[in-house]
Amino acid sequence: MSSNVSTPVLGPVAKAANKGSSSSTTTTAKNPAPSNEAVDELDDIPPLTLGVLTERDDKVDALKLVADSIAQQRQTASRSMVFHPLNMAGLAAALGVVYQLNPNRDIGMNLTLMSGIVMTYLMTIRYFTAQYIPMAEGLKWDWILPVNDDGELDPDAEEDTVIGAKYGDEMIGALVLRLVPPTPEAGSAAAAASTNSRKKKGSTAANNYYKGGHGVIRAWTTILRYRRRGVGGDMLQEAIQATRDRCGEDANVVFAENHANSIMVVHEMFNRPFRKAEQWATTALEKALANQESAQQKR
Known part of the structure; x- marks a missing residue:
């Protein structure tokens, strides 16, 4: 007596055309070749590039x-002020006083007065955070040009290094790096060599x-929608490499104390949210x- 087969047949089974024949042939299904539409969809994905920007339009x-990030600080500051416990307590107290001082207890009147208080609350916050907009508008091209101790442009120093991340033709990330030579007060040989090389011309002397x-x-x-995806970390790695070159x-490599987003226009x-950032x-x-040091040790 024949027993049931315990091992399943994974491929399709095609029997012979002859009815009298008991033999069968097994054919293996082949993976279909990728269609042209799938290849075209992959080709439509723009490349992600990252590096030091050399063209003026890219730097702009x-x-x-950077200017947009300064303007976005207004939203962060406004949100922090709106939902701060102290401000919320003051708003609740003002609404309660208006409700208690209304002798008629008219619902329509109460809603009108409370809406006016809420609007005044929001407009006051908007007034105190409005300074971020002119700060963003004041960021010009000369911001990346070094100045001397007198506050004038330094003709001997080169402009800041601008590192950008582009997704296709769209600029999605930016980092501004300033190289600082060794201070003469340090008394080191590197500082002396740096001071002497400043008087010379040529790329070697500049390095x-x-x-x-x-x-x-x-x-x-x-950009907001590309944050927390590793783009910022890659720009930091590029800045470290550019500095050490x-x-x-x-x-x-450190963050500047007076970086672009360092000015706070509201009370501490x-x-x-800014200190946490x-x-x-x-x-x-x-x-x-x-990570950079560990990579150098592996070399």
């Missing part, structure tokens, strides 16, 4: 992103001018520096 687009110095990040931002393998008790950025930079 990057500075526009020696920053030997022993460090990099300062003056702006770092990405010019200043030396051990050159450090409302700046908690600064701490997160510092942690991200420390992680990028650690």
